[in-house]
Amino acid sequence: SYVLTQPPSVSVAPGKTARITCGGDNIGSYSVHWYQQRLGQAPVLVIYDDSDRPSGIPERFSGSNSGNTATLTISRVEVGDEADYYCQVWDSSTDHYVFGAGTKVTVL
């Protein structure tokens, strides 16, 4: 089955830029989605189709995907961005969904 690899944690100072990677074999051929999960809350979609933002998600959140790595970038990080972030793809050959293990973003 398809595997997505994320770093367990990323630390960033307020106002700086956080980059969260999601690695997978030829992940650039997939559409990657990102979810934010604050402590004790349900996940929220923040990026879909590699780089599109749902309505209500700040422009500070952006995404890219190429080769073997997809990246979620959070610019001008705020304390409220502290959360776990998960990447996800759909494996069309099995109609199964795959999540990365998640990255905990800590705002210092």
Add this chain to the structure above:
Amino acid sequence: EVQLVESGGGLVQPGDSLRLSCAASGFTFTDYWMTWVRQAPGKGLEWVANIRQDGSEKYYVDAVKGRFTISRDNAKNSLSLQMNSLGAEDTAVYYCAKIYYSGAWPHFDYWGQGTLVTVSS
């Protein structure tokens, strides 16, 4: 406003069964695939199962295949997950989510708040 409200969680013993429900509102339920995702305590998200709009196609993660059954009642805008032969490894918060296809690629655009299932003797 899209709302997904799960119910039916609780404490059960190993080997027991449990049925989860998800009440959907704020969108045309019959237009969308739906899914269940779970999260064990302190762990990441795990996709569990999904179901086509008319219920004709269902897919499961291998860990629950043969034990769990996803279903929907389109007349009641309701999604269900029948869980049998529960084990400690099934202990998790279970979320229902709506699946949206942007072009050919689906993602989960709305999630419920989840319901906790605890399997313990």
